[in-house]
Amino acid sequence: MLNIMLTGVGGQGTVLAAKVLAQAAQEKGWHVRTAETIGMAQRGGSVVSHVRMGNEGEEVFAPLIAKGTADMIVAFEPAEGARVLPYLSRDGMLVTATTAIQPVTAALSPNPYRGAHIIKQLVGAFEAEPDRLVIVPDAALLKRVGNRKALNTVLLASAVSTGRLPLSVDDLRAAIQVCVKPAFVDLNLKAIDEAIF
Secondary structure (H helix, E strand, C coil): EEEEEEEEECCCCCCHHHHHHHHHHHHHHCECCCCEECCCCCHHCCCEEEEEEEEECCCCCCCCCCCCCCEEEEECCCHHHHHHHHEEEEEEEEEEECCCCCCHHHHCCCCCCCHHHHHHHHHHHHHCCCCEEECCHHHHHHHCCHHHHHCCCCCHHHHHHCCCCCHHHHHHHHHHHHHHCCCHHHHHHHHHHHHHH
């Protein structure tokens, strides 16, 4: 069983990213379940998508990931990644973007919200096991892609290229062809090319 959690804020593409992962799993013949907890997502609130895959032939009965069982968390926003860290398993991996999106509550605070500060805290949290943390320089990658809307694909490609998921870049490419509107397929394939390492 493989548990992947995607987290971000409304409008970043976490729900589409979950669909792409689910499609890639289904193409391999795996049983898969997904669920989203979106709350106030349309107002820039938290979005968490759960993707559970029976990658060893097992059937998946429940869509939600329990605390301490996520094999990977893909964070589209660093503070959102920090917020769901209790879901990460002892040997799980966090893949996170570096660009912060200031929530409304932080805008009203006298202390500025900075993504660099959150990233520094995450690095500290993974100090003993730095190979469990992948920091994706999303701003630079998306500048090369030419469109910020490809963040979800950049992060998925980064996650797949770690080798910690039993999916390939080709699996990701095929799933994008199915899940993404035709007008945006080429953009997303370019995003994969820029993000793999």
